[in-house]
Amino acid sequence: MDHAPALVVCLTTVSDEKQAEALARTLLQERVAACVQVDAPIRSFYCWDGKDCVDRELRLVIKTTRERATALQQTILRCHPYDQPQVVILDCSGADPGYAHWVGENTTED
Template structure:
């Protein structure tokens, strides 16, 4: 199996405006070609107990070669002590879209 050329990198934020600002910054810095911001409900273990909070998920489309830079930048900009940063490979997609994704992040 070949290594993926593209990824969806996900993080979450507790504030919609801040999530949108984070997405805009990462896209303007060309670390991601685009981002979607979704309202989600997160249930997780933190500080010794189960948390149940409203959050905003940010899905960022990028080239696999930018994953480490993107993750580092998310951690740098994010107010959480331990922000979620996970990457999922894009194993297939419309060739035109994937070419656009590569072109829009090529400045990095």
Template sequence: MPEPQIIAVVTTLASRDDALRIAHALVERRLAACVQLSSIDSVYRWQGALQHEPELRLTVKTLRSRYAAVEAAIRELHPYELPQVVALALDPVLPAYAQWVAQQCDDG
């Protein structure tokens, strides 16, 4: 059996309540095996003005095959007009961890 392709999908949010709401929804829907929240500072330009804001980064561990569904769920639930939604390939991955992620994201 081939090893599952694991990715980390990353997004950011302004509030802990929104971050937890999205994290819980992704895991409950079996779109993610795990979602980690990290406090960060973001510096960016938005609508012509320089911004510096505290945010929470969500790192969503999932299967590459679930990316479209994860992106759709984030877009559905996210309060930002233009949320960051990027995916990073995780390779190599401890095989037992990859199998665990796959089991958690199995909707069958």
């Protein structure tokens, strides 16, 4: 097997399952993500407009290649329902080469 692509994981949150599913499907259809996992409800504590907030959210864990990370971020910012969504991209090391190739194959632009 040739050199595996470098992977990144992106984290974002949404407020409900409908938003999570819509965003996940868009990311897959636009081939900026190979896999999107939706975590069970979490509680987010944060400050917004000078107010302390606590909200129930769902976290999306999104896998793509480093090469497609910018396109992923742009797609999230374009499609996300929040005014200022969380978009945190983390470099991965030690990904299984077979999995990395699968991610690369599923995020290649047409």
